[in-house]
Amino acid sequence: MSTVIPFGNAKRAAEATPERVGVLLVNLGTPDTADAAGVRVYLREFLSDPRVIEDQGLRWKLILNGIILRVRPRSKARDYLKIWNVEKNESPLKTITRSQAEKLAAAIADHDHVVVDWAMRYGNPSIQSCIEALAARGCSRLLVVPLYPQYSAATSATVCDEVFRVLAGMRAQPILRVTPPYYDHPDYIEALAQSIDAHLASLPFQPEIILASFHGMPKEYVEKGDPYQAQCIATTDALRKRLGLDASKLILTFQSRFGNAEWLQPYTDKTVEKLAKDGVRRIAVVTPGFSADCLETLEEIAQENAEIFRHNGGEQFAAIPCLNDSDGGMTVIRRLVLRELQGWI
Ligand SMILES: C=CC1=C(C)c2cc3[nH]c(cc4nc(cc5[nH]c(cc1n2)c(C)c5CCC(=O)O)C(CCC(=O)O)=C4C)c(C)c3C=C
């Protein structure tokens, strides 16, 4: 015999816990503290992910525990200290991602049953804690937004892996959607172009060449089918078209090489060095694959690569900020989210 719930009771129950939609922005993650201990915890979690280091065999475990986690945390902690947000005592990636979530919440506040939150794939706030908090607030639907314009298994897919792992432990699972990559979306290309134009207009010099530097990955991952490189190329092609620059004026490069295997080429640092040696005196670097400034842009590009350029004879080096929580950057995120929420709001 089925149980009939009187309409009034069901309505009262629904009023007690209104059906909400959760929107969860997710970026890569970052240490909680800018010291060796904090960086070690972060690197251990990050580099133990088989989406990032695909061969997690005994050899890698020995290298990770015997060398990397003994040596790298101290040197990387020094790098994090150079870019640390002292006022909030946190990494810029956290400050910017939080602000993106707050601005998105304000921009879509008229949808009063939508709740926006933000998480880090590695470190804190964790995806698990955020999903549990959203569920506790009555979110029976969840839109996950990996903040990577270009898809890669090492970034976007591992966000989904973690979301699925958390949902696997829930009895009352929220209904799930995930935003797709937006590497060639007109809003994204337009925001990048306008940001580049505005930044160049503010400089006391005009660059002879602009580098579009994306985070690299082992070449083998692309050979196995990762679409990341193709999407980086598509972004750069669209940007060239929009800015009216050819491939000699807007050069695609890959940064942040890690380990001894071959990574996607051309490498950013080698290109910067060669340009300076070849007599180029003024360059700018834009980092379209990063939705928020972080260690890889603020330290590796704006400090390390600027130093490489000057050391080899270059004179003027500009690092163009990421879209971050700028009006253009927020337009990209807001439109992406509103498009993917269709039917739910
Ligand atoms: C094999 C290792 C790595 C792959 C593959 C990889 C891909 C990848 N990473 C990003 C974005 C970011 N990575 C960041 C830091 C970072 N990346 C790696 C290694 C790989 N990344 C390491 C070891 C580190 C930590 C710093 C260091 O020890 O060198 C960051 C910055 C985080 C911060 O705290 O600010 C970002 C962002 C993308 C988009 C990507 C895809 C190909």
Ligand SMILES: [Fe+2]
């Ligand atoms: Fe990385």
Ligand SMILES: [Fe+2]
């Ligand atoms: Fe780096």
